Amino acid sequence: xxxxxxxxxxxxxxxxxxxxxxxxxxxxxAEHRLERLLTGADERAAGREGEERKRWSGRPVVPSLLGPGxxxxxxxxxxxxxxxxxxxxxxxxxPSAPPAVAAPRxxxxxxxxxxxxxxxxxxxxxxxxxAHGAPRLRKGxxxxxxxxxxxxDAPPVTLPEERLVRWRPDGSRTELVVATDPRYPGRPxxxxxxxxxxxxxDGHVLHDRTYPPSWSGAPPQSPPPRTPDRLRAYLTxxxxxxxxxxxPQLLDAVATLLDHWTLGARESAALARLxxxxxxxxxxxxxxxxxxxRGQAYVTDDAYGVRRMLIxxxxxxxxxxxxxxxxxxxxxxxxxxxAVMAYSAWMR
Amino acid sequence: xxxxxxxxxxxxEHYWAVSRYVAxxxxxxxxxxxxxxxxxxxVAWRRRADLPDTPLPWLYGVARNCxxxxxxxxxxxxxxxxxxxxxxxxxxxxxxxxxxxDTPGGWVHEALARLSPADQEVLRLAAxxxxxxxxxxxxxxxxxxxxxxxxHRARRRLRAEIDRMRPVPALTEHPRVTVPKxxxxx
Numbered sequence: 001x002x003x004x005x006x007x008x009x010x011x012x013x014x015x016x017x018x019x020x021x022x023x024x025x026x027x028x029x030a031e032h033r034l035e036r037l038l039t040g041a042d043e044r045a046a047g048r049e050g051e052e053r054k055r056w057s058g059r060p061v062v063p064s065l066l067g068p069g070x071x072x073x074x075x076x077x078x079x080x081x082x083x084x085x086x087x088x089x090x091x092x093x094x095p096s097a098p099p100a101v102a103a104p105r106x107x108x109x110x111x112x113x114x115x116x117x118x119x120x121x122x123x124x125x126x127x128x129x130x131a132h133g134a135p136r137l138r139k140g141x142x143x144x145x146x147x148x149x150x151x152x153d154a155p156p157v158t159l160p161e162e163r164l165v166r167w168r169p170d171g172s173r174t175e176l177v178v179a180t181d182p183r184y185p186g187r188p189x190x191x192x193x194x195x196x197x198x199x200x201x202d203g204h205v206l207h208d209r210t211y212p213p214s215w216s217g218a219p220p221q222s223p224p225p226r227t228p229d230r231l232r233a234y235l236t237x238x239x240x241x242x243x244x245x246x247x248p249q250l251l252d253a254v255a256t257l258l259d260h261w262t263l264g265a266r267e268s269a270a271l272a273r274l275x276x277x278x279x280x281x282x283x284x285x286x287x288x289x290x291x292x293x294r295g296q297a298y299v300t301d302d303a304y305g306v307r308r309m310l311i312x313x314x315x316x317x318x319x320x321x322x323x324x325x326x327x328x329x330x331x332x333x334x335x336x337x338x339a340v341m342a343y344s345a346w347m348r
Numbered sequence: 349x350x351x352x353x354x355x356x357x358x359x360x361e362h363y364w365a366v367s368r369y370v371a372x373x374x375x376x377x378x379x380x381x382x383x384x385x386x387x388x389x390x391v392a393w394r395r396r397a398d399l400p401d402t403p404l405p406w407l408y409g410v411a412r413n414c415x416x417x418x419x420x421x422x423x424x425x426x427x428x429x430x431x432x433x434x435x436x437x438x439x440x441x442x443x444x445x446x447x448x449x450d451t452p453g454g455w456v457h458e459a460l461a462r463l464s465p466a467d468q469e470v471l472r473l474a475a476x477x478x479x480x481x482x483x484x485x486x487x488x489x490x491x492x493x494x495x496x497x498x499x500h501r502a503r504r505r506l507r508a509e510i511d512r513m514r515p516v517p518a519l520t521e522h523p524r525v526t527v528p529k530x531x532x533x534x
Contacts, residue, residue, distance in 0.1 A: 004507045008475035011456040014368045021367040021381075026360060033386055034359050037393045038352060133464050133505060169491070 104146055104158060104183070104340050106325045107287045107309065109297055115283030116296045116314055118276035125269035125317025134265035135318075135348065137223060139167040141259050144182060144291065146343040148335070149192055155334050157190050157197045161206065165260075171213030177206045182291060220260040224267050228274040231267075235274075247280040248302040251310055255322050258346045263318065272317035275310070287311055291345050295320045301327055306341060321345040355396040358403040359389055365404060365477075369411050372476055387414045405479055405486035412469070412487065459509035467502035474499055 014020050026034065128134055142164050149157045160181035167173045179191040179200050188199040191206060216222065219238035225231050235253035236245055245253060254271065257263075263271065275281060275298070284297040287309075295311035302308070305328045311321040324341040349357070366388055371381045388411045392399065400406050460468055473479045473487055485495035 004503055004510055005471070005475050007456045007510065008460065008471055008506070009478075011454075011460075012372070012476045013457075014371045014476075016365070016368065021364050021371055023364050026363055029382070030363050033389065034356060037359075037389065038356060132508075133467065135464070 104290065104343065106338055106340050107289065107297070107311070107323055109285040109287055113286035115285045117283055118272065118278075118281065118298060121296065121312055121314065121317040122269070122272040122276040124315065125265070125272040128316055129266045129269035131265065135263075135268075137264035137267050138262040138348075139223075139260070140165040140173065141262055142347045143259060144180075144345045144347070146181075146290075146340060148339060148341045149197065154197075156339070157192070158340070159192055159197070160189050161191075163259075171215055172211060173214075174208075174210045176208050179204045179206055220256050224257055224261055224263070224270075226266045226270045228270050228277065231270045231274050246302070247278055247300045248306070248308055250275075250278060251281075251300065251308045251322060254310070254319060255344055258319060258344070262346070262348055265316070265318075268316065268318040271319065272312070275312075281310070284309070286314075289321050289345055290343065291320075291347070293320055293345075305330075319346065351396045351399070354399055355393060358392075358399060358407070362404050362407055363389075366407050366411055369408055369477060370415065372472065373415055384411070384414055400486070402483070402486075405483035408473065408477060408479070408487040409489055455513050456510070459506060459513055462509050463502065463505050466498065467505055470495070470498045470502045471506055474503075 012018075016023060142162075144160070144162050146158050146160045149159055160179065162178050162180045162182075164176045165173060179189045180202050181187070181189045184202075186202050188201055189204075190197050191200045191204060192198075219234045222234075225234055232245070232250075235250060235257060238256050239245060239249055239253045254275075257271075261267070280300050281298045282300065284299045287295050287297045289295050289311050293311075294314065296314045298310045298312065300308050305326055307325050307327050309323045309325070310319060311323070312318065313320050321344055323343045326335060326337055326339045326341060329335060329337045363385070367381060367385050370384045370388070374380050374384065388407065391410050391414060392403075392407060395410075398406075460471065463471070470484060470488065473484045477487075479487060481496045481499060482492050484499060485492040488495060488498070490498070
């Protein structure tokens with residue numbers, strides 16, 4: 001009788017001896033691709049773009065599915081034109097100039113959608129916490145973020161990034177940050193890594209570093225607890241404050257936590273319960289986040305004119321994202337009401 | 349042999365195995381398979397100095413990341429992640445489903461789809477790419493012990509799902525379908 005691996009083997013959708021992709025000599029296309037690699041034709045066509053698509057431990061961040069070199073060259077020319085246009089814009093315009101290139105709009109609550117109370121989400125999260133195969137806590141993060149860069153003498157710009165932090169068993173970690181905007185795959189994006197906003201290729205590596213082993217027993221480096229009370233204490237410590245957290249501060253602390261840890265189901269359940277017991281966090285309804293995920297939004301306004309919207313997975317109670325928007329315009333920086341100050345979308 | 353020659357040999361030897369790896373995870377969408385495989389070997393070319401003596405598991409590791417990033421970078425995340433994880437068509441549920449099926453393909457795919465993506469991948473590597481534990485470790489970028497544990501746990505979970513889907517009465521009614529046996533894991 002077969003064991004489970006034998007059963008799975010018999011269900012191979014593309015068997016080695018099947019009609020699709022059987023072993024054998026390369027076809028002309030594959031030969032051509034090999035030839036291009038060996039002669040360096042691909043690298044030359046990719047030019048600087050290729051250089052920018054650096055890889056991290058064999059883990060490409062942005063796929064090079066753009067096709068032939070011609071297309072890449074076209075993007076390069078486009079990028080050059082956009083850099084010129086942007087530079088000119090930055091030189092000639094003042095604070096009242098139009099908003100940043102591709103500045104994202106705030107998420108919109110779907111009209112007519114019924115808000116889900118946090119209590120119910122916490123119940124769902126608790127039910128999943130002990131489930132077989134539920135996600136587990138993992139140190140490190142994978143986050144897409146958009147942040148508004150403001151200046152006294154230039155229009156605001158939005159800087160989209162993707163950050164991947166992975167820890168190894170020996171306590172070392174690798175951090176990779178690239179400039180990319182999932183809403184515009186393959187298109188140049190703004191970055192101010194050099195101190196001045198400029199357009200860079202999608203996937204341009206901003207930071208790629210491996211750190212030696214390090215340990216810390218203090219939040220947010222230490223593992224988050226699995227009970228709401230202890231988690232609140234942990235988040236308070238993570239914010240380096242001795243006073244009880246206000247609701248906006250609590251959400252900021254949640255962002256700090258998720259920038260260090262990818263929560264498991266148990267930690268998400270504790271967090272959902274903690275949030276359910278937090279005053280001033282209003283259920284607002286359903287949203288679709290910038291990664292296309294459906295979520296439930298919970299909103300709170302602070303005293304400084306910033307609205308924070310936490311987006312949670314309605315099925316699991318996990319936090320998907322946090323958006324901060326202005327509730328009033330700030331003419332000093334040429335920022336309108338509703339401008340997105342910061343947005344983080346966390347992934348597993 | 350130079351790095352370039354070693355790379356060329358690995359390319360010729362493993363091009364189709366890498367193509368199958370990608371096709372299994374993209375449901376045979378031929379156009380995309382070719383693109384992703386091209387990307388895999390482009391990445392491998394840039395890192396050809398790292399190419400190990402046994403390159404296939406390493407190439408699978410590169411392919412795995414290329415697939416994941418193809419999903420992210422092209423705004424097809426949801427669609428393709430579903431394909432990699434839980435999509436019906438990707439796992440053959442359209443072909444056959446339920447214990448009454450003539451071949452185990454459909455319901456085994458369904459059992460597989462109920463597992464976490466990480467479990468699914470380690471099982472696919474073991475069953476479809478026929479990798480041993482050490483090779484799985486290379487493909488997943490983890491240690492052998494971790495790979496062994498992951499495979500062990502994933503097998504147990506797959507087994508549980510299969511058992512759940514294959515109640516005893518159904519087996520007796522459909523003797524053509526192989527029954528999973530009780531056994532140890534390694």
